[in-house]
Amino acid sequence: MALQTLPANAATQEIQAVMERDGAAILTGVIGSDLVAQMTSEVMPYIERTPMGGDDFTGQQTQRTGALVARTPTCRDLIMHERIVESAKTFLAPYTDKIILHLTQTIYIHPGQGAQVLHRDRLAWGTQLPLSIEPQFSTIWALTDFTAENGATRVVPGSHKWGWDKRAAREEIVQAEMSAGSVLLYTGSVLHSGGNNRSASSRLGLNLTYCLGWLRQEENQYLSCPPHIARELEPELQDMLGYTQGNYALGYYSDPEASEPNRDILPPEMALGRWPESADAFSSTDIADSPVQAAAARASAVVDASPPADQ
Ligand SMILES: O=C(O)CCC(=O)C(=O)O
Numbered sequence: 001m002a003l004q005t006l007p008a009n010a011a012t013q014e015i016q017a018v019m020e021r022d023g024a025a026i027l028t029g030v031i032g033s034d035l036v037a038q039m040t041s042e043v044m045p046y047i048e049r050t051p052m053g054g055d056d057f058t059g060q061q062t063q064r065t066g067a068l069v070a071r072t073p074t075c076r077d078l079i080m081h082e083r084i085v086e087s088a089k090t091f092l093a094p095y096t097d098k099i100i101l102h103l104t105q106t107i108y109i110h111p112g113q114g115a116q117v118l119h120r121d122r123l124a125w126g127t128q129l130p131l132s133i134e135p136q137f138s139t140i141w142a143l144t145d146f147t148a149e150n151g152a153t154r155v156v157p158g159s160h161k162w163g164w165d166k167r168a169a170r171e172e173i174v175q176a177e178m179s180a181g182s183v184l185l186y187t188g189s190v191l192h193s194g195g196n197n198r199s200a201s202s203r204l205g206l207n208l209t210y211c212l213g214w215l216r217q218e219e220n221q222y223l224s225c226p227p228h229i230a231r232e233l234e235p236e237l238q239d240m241l242g243y244t245q246g247n248y249a250l251g252y253y254s255d256p257e258a259s260e261p262n263r264d265i266l267p268p269e270m271a272l273g274r275w276p277e278s279a280d281a282f283s284s285t286d287i288a289d290s291p292v293q294a295a296a297a298r299a300s301a302v303v304d305a306s307p308p309a310d311q
Helices: 012-022 033-047 073-079 082-095 121-125 235-241 268-272 279-285 291-303
Strands: 005-007 024-028 062-065 099-109 136-142 183-187 203-212
Touching: 005 012, 012 024, 012 082, 012 183, 033 062, 033 073, 033 099, 033 203, 073 099, 073 203, 073 235, 082 099, 082 136, 082 183, 082 203, 099 136, 099 235, 121 136, 235 268
Parallel strands: 005 024
Antiparallel strands: 024 183, 062 099, 099 203, 136 183, 136 203
């Protein structure tokens, strides 16, 4: 069964239907060659300093480069691409009120790299999470053409509904062949892997993935994009990085070095010098007098008498 290809402007419900059925889909022509070139030129200086992978899984002829929110401005727009974020939210909505960024990584597969072992990305959280919960929605943006010869991602459509033990037969594996600027969407539960590059040129993919707001992220975004960098970003992207509470009482902090009072149980936005965008961001639980809101009010009184000028 081939992967279903959809136009870049496909309706979210159409994408959702294919993702539910196959666990993967290709959106064609999401960005043009200018943006592909811009993203590539921003990341290339970092790729040049990145060693090859240290084992067969990461790939000894493959370079993986991260911290892309901090390093590459163009990546920020791709992470927040409206249709893709909408699709991710729709797909993960049964399990969470909020999604966050799970990882950013370019995957540069060079000639001679063998195929990676088929796997499910949800294994990052082990096997204890019930299979009835889908934790992740992923994308790989093609920054070069993805071909069968150069290592286009291998996918087993429908395998997101399989148990842990079922193995894919050779004929069930397809490849996400797509032109540069297209995007492979896939779930955390679908079997997939990097392909074998038997061509003479390298394949560059940009892996941007999202997960449930109450799970730990694969790439630690608070270290890869620390507060002094994150505070310069758009609030929506800050939230996507995880600089907001995932739920009632989930993800607050206390300032360990503050000498003034009332610097405990603060919403993470305070570390970026602002208030939470929406005080009712946590109201789905209908808890009156949320400690987050109370802490925001307390902290605002301490930090500054008025919101920052640009708010
Ligand atoms: O590069 C690819 O096409 C997929 C890589 C992948 O699945 C992984 O590294 O987990």
